[in-house]
Amino acid sequence: MLCETFQEQFNGLAPHVDDDLFSLGLDSIVAISVTLKARRRGLTLSPRMLFTAPTIRQLAASIDAAGPDNPVRSAEYGEVMPLPMVCWLYEHGNYRRFTHTILLQLPAEIDRSSIESMLQLLLDGHDMLRSTLVDTPSGPRLITREPGAVAAADLLTRVELRRPIDAEFHAAITRSARTIIDEIDPRTGAVVRAVWFSGSEEGQVLLLTAHHLAVDVVSWHIMLGEVAEAWRSVSSGEAPKMLPEFTSYRQWSELMWQRATTPEVAAQHEYWVTQVREPDPPLGVRHPDPTRDIWSSLRVTPVVTPVHVTERLLATLTREEGMREFLLAAMTMTIASWRKERGHDPAFGTLIDLEGHGRADAIMGTDTTNTVGWFTSVFPIRLGVGEAAVDVERAEEDPGAARALLDSVATHLAAIPNEGLDYGLLRYIERTPELRAAAEPQIQFNYMGRMDLGGVTGQPWSLLTGPQVDALPIDPEPDLPLHFALIIGALVGASSEGPQLVTNWCWNEALFAPADIDRLTDLWRRSINVLAGE
Structure with a gap:
């Protein structure tokens, strides 16, 4: 299973069991992606193990010697203490629309209910996507809410292009991005928005935007891997299995303030x-x-x-x-x-x-490999x-x-x-x-x-990079x-x-x-x- 995991990550290249994975492009972000792929296959793996056992042979021995995967901590929702980057953002204000936006290739046969179900999996699986911002005597504070607090049906808009030409699609992306970004407001709980484009030369495309208070670059790697795997399960007639957030963003923030x-x-x-x-x-x-x-x-x-x-x-x-x-x-x-x-x-x-x-899970004794948030x-x-x-x-x-x-x-x-x-x-x-x-x-x-590496294009739920x-x-x-x-x-x-x-x-x-x-x-x-x- 390890060989299959790395073959998927390295775009079909199957490393030898004694190859140095760093020579093939392994870095800290790739390590998180490999860890998630391995865990979906039932393997107990962490990024730290990859850095201490840099060949498949060594890694297999480390996995065999490791105990069971980290237990999931009980869910707790509420006030999130601001991490340093969040404090930095709060210092000068004017951050209501400060977002990350991506474009995704959708399956050709997709319908609205299927898009909504995939988005709902993400919303229910990650606390920060359901957060809202409130003002307190100590300053702004994010509040996380229980699964179900945000409905995917309320954040998805559809745009049907009249002509499947690049110029019209390009203009529609710019126009729609500005429109939905303007809807983003953490203080009303509007943290995520999406636009479904149909009728373009690229086929079906999803524009997905989230406030930076809720996501970082690694968060997108996590979510895209999850939704692609969930779609494969649904397409095979199976119920999607989502990995939990082993350490929540709220828990991480509390530990950092203690540190x-x-x-x-x-x-x-x-x-x-x-x-x-x-x-x-x-x-x-x-x-x-x-x-x-x-x-x-x-x-x-x-x-x-x-x-x-x-x-x-x-x-x-x-x-x-x-x-x-x-x-x-x-x-x-x-x-x-x-x-x-x-x-x-x-x-x-x-x-x-x-x-x-x-x-920094190795320093903090945590497991954030499947946690979405601004770390x-x-x-x-x-x-x-x-x-x-x-x-x-x-x-x-x-x-x-x-x-x-x-x-x-x-x-x-x-x-x-x-x-x-x-x-x-x-x-x-x-x-x-x-x-x-x-x-x-x-x-x-x-x-x-x-x-x-691992960024397969042209597949359902993969990034558009053109x-x-x-x-x-x-x-x-x-x-x-x-x-x-x-x-x-x-x-x-x-x-x-x-x-x-x-x-x-x-x-x-x-x-x-x-x-x-x-x-x-x-x-x-x-x-x-x-x-x-x-």
């Missing part, structure tokens, strides 16, 4: 203050200002790395120096080059807000400081300098306490004065993983305060020729001119190439 007061977290005070203490000269015409900058000023410039370069860099990755380390080294090199050209000292380093999925952790890192600063021209002349930069980045990331989990506890829950007073990094960076995705708004809440000059999102996607690194540069047009971004993205391409050995 905030521990000596282990307090001991990290100086480490995190050191990251943000030194100056961070403006990358654009000024520093970002969330009291005046809003998300409607964001523009996006995608940078697509050629397949042959992507394949080359993937072949060089190791567990210690993976894709995240590689990309952060490239970002550090890019910003050092940009600062040098602008007459600023690159030795200040590159200050980045780094996103992680935040599901994301964000923490500041300062890379390429002092002599470690390397610009792209130097790296092109001296490959050893590029190698040294990558090593320094990997060393820095490996030394981060608890993978950054506790920074937010100090900053937002314990409200450490030095951290609250420090300026936020100007760059937010998120590596979203190997989307080319040009239609470009019709979705990048600013679902146009009035959301914008804290960053640059928001960088990178992933490895699938193409007809092979895996391809795609990096979306979202930039604040109040701080940069288009020519600035052209230069920054050119430096990015050169940094990728030199680190990949091109």
Whole structure:
């Protein structure tokens, strides 16, 4: 069963029992997906086991030695203490329509009642999709409610296209997305909305949006896997079997608030203050200002790395120096080059807000692999400081300098306490004065993983990844305060020729001119190439 699980995850490639799974693309998000696939087959598996037993042979021995799966804790609904990212969102307001939106391929023969039944499975299976936001003397608080509190029939709209042409479909996506996003309001319990498109060249398509307070990127992986598996069961005449949330989001939040007061977290005070203490000269015409900058000023410039370069860099990755380390080294090199050209000292380093999925089950003694909610952790890192600063021209002349930069980045990331989990506890829950007073990094960076693995396209309930995705708004809440000059999102996607690194540069047009971004993205391409050995 393990071999079948990995064959499904790796798009039909069946690993040998002694292959290093990391060499095939295993990362923390892929590990969660593998864990869920294995559990649906009745195997007791956790992401931590994958990281400690990186071959199928070793993993099988670990599963055999493991006890029964974690018991499901009794359901408890009510007030949810805000995690650091939620506190961050609450600080500046204007987040009513702050949503995630995806497009799904539906089965050709689907009808409304079948769509509703699949959505109802998700709504009843995940507490945060049934949450509502209330104001309390302590600030806004989400409240979870019992299954059945939200009916799928109330959140699904149908749009029938008059002509099955791409232009009409593209326009309908944009129009419908704005319409249903405007219906989202956590304070009324309107957390999820959906639109069913019929009559397009793509066949039947579902647009699904959820407020960010209720979901993160991993949540979508969980839900899409669930609904695809449920549809397979229904199509085979069987009742769908849904995995429970072993640790609820509410339980996780309570544990995190308890953790905030521990000596282990307090001991990290100086480490995190050191990251943000030194100056961070403006990358654009000024520093970002969330009291005046809003998300409607964001523009996006995608940078697509050629397949042959992507394949080359993937072949060089190791567990210690993976894709995240590689990309952060490239970002550090890019910003050092940009600062040098602008007459600023690159030795200040590159200050980045780094996103992680935040599901630190090994640290917390929990099991969130099937839990939907906003777990994301964000923490500041300062890379390429002092002599470690390397610009792209130097790296092109001296490959050893590029190698040294990558090593320094990997060393820095490996030394981060608890993978950054506790920074937010100090900053937002314990409200450490030095951290609250420090300026936020100007760059937010998120590596979203190997989307080319296990992301089967063209199948019922699979993601649409074509040009239609470009019709979705990048600013679902146009009035959301914008804290960053640059928001960088990178992933490895699938193409007809092979895996391809795609990096979306979202930039604040109040701080940069288009020519600035052209230069920054050119430096990015050169940094990728030199680190990949091109």
